[in-house]
Amino acid sequence: MFKGNYYNHQVAKATPVNIHLFTESLQLDVITPGAPPRKLHWLFTEIATHVSPGFIRITRTGEEAGTLEVTDPVFVKEFLARYKHTRSAGLHQLVLRGGLKASLIILLVIAGVLLAGHFYFLPWCVSRVVDQLPSSFDKELGGLARNSLHETPDKEGSQLLTQFAAQIKWDTQEKLDFTVVDSDVENAYSLPGGYVVVYTGLLKKLETPEQLAALLGHEVAHITHRHGVRRLCQEMGTGMLVSIALGNSGGVNLLYAKAATLHNLTYSRGYEREADISGMETLRRNRINQLGMLQLLQELQKLDGKVAIPEFIRSHPLTENRVNYVRRDAEEHPASFARNERMEALFKQLQARYH
C-alpha cells in the first residue's frame, strides 16, 4: 500500500488516498474523516502518466476524471514496472533513470552525429545540391563577394593578365574575369562565377609564363569545380545542424553573411589536389609545359622559408606531398609542349610592370 494525493478536477483540494497496485489497475481508497473510504478503480488503459524523478502524476480521463500524485520513489518504480508492459519507455525516461552519466553519453552521441554529419553526410548532400544549382547562382554569389571586398583593380595590369589568359583555352562555358590588385600580399584567389584575382605581391615572385599559366589553371579549376559554392553550402549545412541542436531557427541569412568571407576560405586538401591536377590537364591541353606547376609550387615553397606566414601558402596546404603528386602526375602523363611567343611577350610586359 502506498500513499498519495487525489484531486477530483472540481476543487483544489488535496485528498489523501491509499493506493493498491494490481497487475493492470490501481485502486485508490479515498479517505474522508468520519466516513468509510470510497474506492476508485483505474485501469491502466484509462490513464495517462507523467514522470519526473521521484514523482509521478497519473491522470484518469473521461468520466470520473481525477488526478493522482505520488512522491514515493518506491511506488514510481513498482508502478512503472507493471505499467511498462502497456507502454514503451522513451529515450527521455531512460535518461531520467540513467542520470548525468546517460546525459553525457547522449552528449557524446550528439557530438558524433554532428561530426559524422559534417564530414560524411553533408559533403554528400552538398554535392547533390550544388549539382542542381544553376551557374547563375555562382555568378551572383561571386559578384556579391567581390562587391563587398572593395579592392581596386590595377586596370592596365588586369588587361595584360586578361590577354595572357586568353591565350589559354579554358574548359568552361563561364565567362572568366581576370584582375590584378595592387597589394604586397603574396596571394591569389578565385570566386564563384568566374572571378580570378592575383595580387601584385605574388605576381612579382613568378619567373616564367608557365608558372603564371599554372597559377591561373589552379584558380580556374576551383571555379569550374565550384569549390567555393560547395564549401559555402557545407559550412551553412553545418551551421544549420548546430543551430538545430541548440534549438534556434536562425541561419537563413547565413549564406549572405558568409559570402563576404568567400575570398579567405581555406579549401580542404581534397579540393586543392583536385585544382592542382585539373590545372595540370589545362596546361597539357594547351601545350604548355606542365612542369610550370611544379616550378610554381617550388617557388611558393621558397617563399615559405622567407616570409613569416605568406597568405597564399597559409590557405593552400603546401607540403612535400603536393609537390610529389604533381611530379607523379607529370610523369604519368608525359606531354609535349610548344613555346607560345605571344604569351611570353605578355608575361614580359607584366614582369616589366611589376619588377
Place this chain on the structure above:
Amino acid sequence: MEQLNAKQGDVLSSPKLSFNGDGATYFGILIVNALLMIVTLGFYYPWARAKQLQYLYSSTEMEGSRFSWNGTGAEIFKGFIKAVGILVVLVIVMSIFRWAGLPALSILVYIAFLVFILPVAIHGANRYHWSRTSWRSIRFGYRGNRGEFIKLFIREMLLTLVTLGFYGSWAAMNIRNYIIGNIRFGSGEFYYDGDGWEFFKLNIKGYFLTLITLGIYVFWWQADIFRYSIEKLRLLHGEKAYNMYSTASGGKFAGLLIVNALIFIFTLGLGYAWVQVRTIQFLMNNVEIDGNIVLADLEQTEEEYRDATGEDLADMFDLSII
C-alpha cells in the same frame, strides 16, 4: 501595506513555493531533446518544448502539490503548422503586390501584419499557455478579449512611438494590467496594479544610478523591477486575497547572475540547464505569499483551450511571454 478585507476568524496562510528540479536531470532532458531535434532535422521541436515545460512545471511545488503543464507536442505542432500557414499567406500576398508593381502596398501589408500579429500572438499564447497549466487539477485560464487587446496594444504602441519611447513605462504597465488582470486560477482571479509613473521613476533611477556606478547598480535595478512585478500582483478569491512579496535584494541578484555567467562561460554554454534551474530556484525562494485565501476552495472554472497557434507565432518572433 494595504489592509486585506479580512473577516474575523479567517485563517491567514502563506503557501510556500519551491522548485524540486535539479540541473543534471534537466540537462538530460535538454540533451535528449537536442539529439532528437538533430536526427529529425528540427521537427521534434514541438515535442521537445512540451517535454521541457512538463518537467519545469512538474518540478514546481506549492503547498506540497506540484504544478502541471498539460500541453502536448502534437498541439504545438498543429499550432506551428497554422502559424507557418499564416506566414505563407503573408508572403504570397506581399509578392502579388510586388509583382503587380505596387511595392509600397506590399510594405504596407507587411507593417499592418506586424502590428496585428503581435497582439494576436500574445493573446493566443496566453490563452493556450494558461489553459494548459494546472495545480491540483484546477486549470488556470486567460479571459482577455482579443479585439479589446488588439486595440489596447496598438494604442499603447502608437503612443510610445509618438512620444519617442517615453510612454513605454505606461504602455508596459497598461498591457501588463490587462493581461494579468485576465488570468484566472480556477475561481481565483489575478489582479495587477501597475502604475506607469511609478514604473517610469523606478527605471529612470535604475538607469542613471547604473550609469553613475559604472554598471554595478544594475543588480539593484533588476531587484527593483522584480519587486515591482511581484508586489503589485494579487490573487483574489471572492472577498479573500493573497498578497505577494519579494525578498530578493540587489546583492542576492548579483550573486545569482554573476555565478550564472561564470557557469555559462566555463562550461561553454553546456551549463545552461544549471543556470536555468538556479534562476528558477532563486525566484521561487524569494517570493512570499500571504493572505486569507483557502486554496482548497478554488474551483474548476476555466475551459480547456488546445490551439497553440499564438504560442508558436510568439515563439517565432522570439517573444518570451511567460
